[in-house]
Amino acid sequence: MRKIIHIDMDCFYAAIEVRDDPSLRGKPVAVGGKGGRGVVATCNYEARKFGVHSALPMKTALRLCPQLNVVNVNMDKYREASHIIRDIFQQYTDQVEPISLDEAYLDVTTSDVQDGSATLIAHQIRTEIYEATGLTASAGIAPNKLIAKIASDWRKPNGQFTVPPQDASSFVAQLPIGKLWGIGKVTRQKLNDRGIFTVSQLTELTFEQMIQQFGQYGRQLFDMVRGIDNREVKSHSKTKSVSVENTFENDLVTTQQKAQAIEKLVFQLMERLERNQLLPRVKKCSLKLRNYQFKTHTAEITTGCFLAESYQTLFQKLNAKDASPIRLIGVGVSIIDVEHFAAELPFIEEL
Template identity: 50%
Template sequence: MRKIIHCDCDCFYASVEMRDDPNLRGRPLAVGGSSDRRGVISTCNYEARSYGVRSAMPTAHAKRLCPDLIVVPGNMKKYREVSAEIRQIFLDYSDRIEPLSLDEAYIDVTDSGHCDGSATRIAEQIRARVREQLGITISAGVAPNKFLAKIASDWRKPDGLTVIPPAAVEEFVLRLPVAKIHGVGRVTAEKMQRQGIRTCADLRNLSQVELAQRYGKFGNRLYQLCRGQDDRPVSVDSSRKSVSVERTFSEDLPGIADWEQQLPLLYGRLQERLEGLSARYQVSGAFVKVKYADFTTSTQERASHSSRISDFKQLLRQSWERRQGAIRLLGLGVKLKDLRTGEGPEQLLLPLELERKASAIEGLPQPSSSLTPGSSPGSEGGAG
């Protein structure tokens, strides 16, 4: 039985900025690009979120929602330094750490001798040390596997700790809303609810074959997750092969113009995800993914050492030429090469300044202000 802790910093970039400038505390704050240069929001604090401001939202739209919103430019060098300090604290308790981004990681403390082997007390100490030494807060989840630990860390955000001991897994999972399962987006959750499926207990009424028939390969995963099963180990050397973002739409997008209208928002979210990665990664390819109204999926990709929005626009048009029709999901992503392997020339992954996204987006239609960014199945963004 594993003991897994999932740590997730609370609105990480914004928390660091509020720490360094106390005048920003208690006021709606966002980190991102300026509205007059078509910037986007990277992350925001909870005061801003109460107005509906969200990650990857165009800054101009965010300012309309919250006229008093303070927007500061990002400082990735500073965020990476704070992230490295957090990791050093993690290493005091275990060397089995799987970072997901600058602000999020799994820690396997199964064999840790600290705190008499109590994962709960280790999580409490980690949170206290990060708060005292670095001046920011972390939410944490403790559970027997990665699936449940990640859900638990989000249960009492911000600055919360949720523990799911082995004896409580069954009761917790039975009551777990299906919308909390990573991979179940809003549209799928709504479809499930129309079918009377609201919790994992309802999902268990379907056989593995029935789940596979309804949801494809994801159905097999659902069969395990609704029973609280997840055998994935914490991967110490988790070299990423790709990074992607996607959005499921409440209404299908019928034509190529509608597809392209979503590019700036998704591109902004992808840039934010990439900025959270180590500089050891190099882009080696770009791809787009579309899921049609009949749930069939198509991926179009190309080799590339850049990730310009024009590359994704071209791939999107190739997807349209391959098959024309309404889509319910659109995703963008890049393939990565780990420079630690010594393969390929070193080059910067992406420009770090959020304002530079604006020039790459120039020339494409902006999403309607009535649309707000949908979450890709799972979390809101890499900055917590």
């Protein structure tokens, strides 16, 4: 039986800012852009009490929490802390699968540290992270990646939760359906409208019904609702793009028209990424402009997270080179570890 640990740092970016500026301790803090188009990259628990969350427009966050302390993103500082944390992981196993700067899976099945106890290994890793960085981490310990990730949220912040192999199916069965990977807000609401609220209710569907209701994702979902997940911890992640684009019936002529169109597309992209739990996995942001002569210009920037304001920066760069009327705009991101990507599961009406 495998022993999988999912480590998730607590409010990583915000925690680093509070660590480095003690005057922020105990106060609501959000990390993100301060401009009119700024977006919350992350926030601490004090801010979440007011309804602030990642991907929220900063102006909305400030309306919900006027006393919110907004700090600009400092990726160099976050990467430095992430490198220290990953070095700690490597001391326990070489089977480490980073999901983002602040999240990773570890397979410690063959480790003899702490007499092979994954629960004790997770506790020791969390202790070492705190001693090395001053930051807290939460952990989930389980026989597979699906349950380990869910379990890491169980005792947040600064805690851990273990799901023994014999409890895997019962643990998953009592979960609300929205906890399952691949079931987003739309599908969850439609299932709720049909009286389906817990995973145990989905286990009543046969394999054939799963395929009928959810298409090819039904194959994986059939296993997930039973606590089965055979995905391996892969130390080498892949990168793939997710994008949204629009071809306009009338060319966009003015700078304002172009900027507003980009802003709308960025929010569509952000909603798609949030729905599929991909916001923490963004590596790069990219912009594509095609003018009325079908000439295409592209630009990208490495951000390490989703920053909505970066697209306006890219636009200014491209517009300075070519300000001619625009026919097509595309906004995209490069996603790390695309194995975990699943589009919103299709929902068939005949449930």
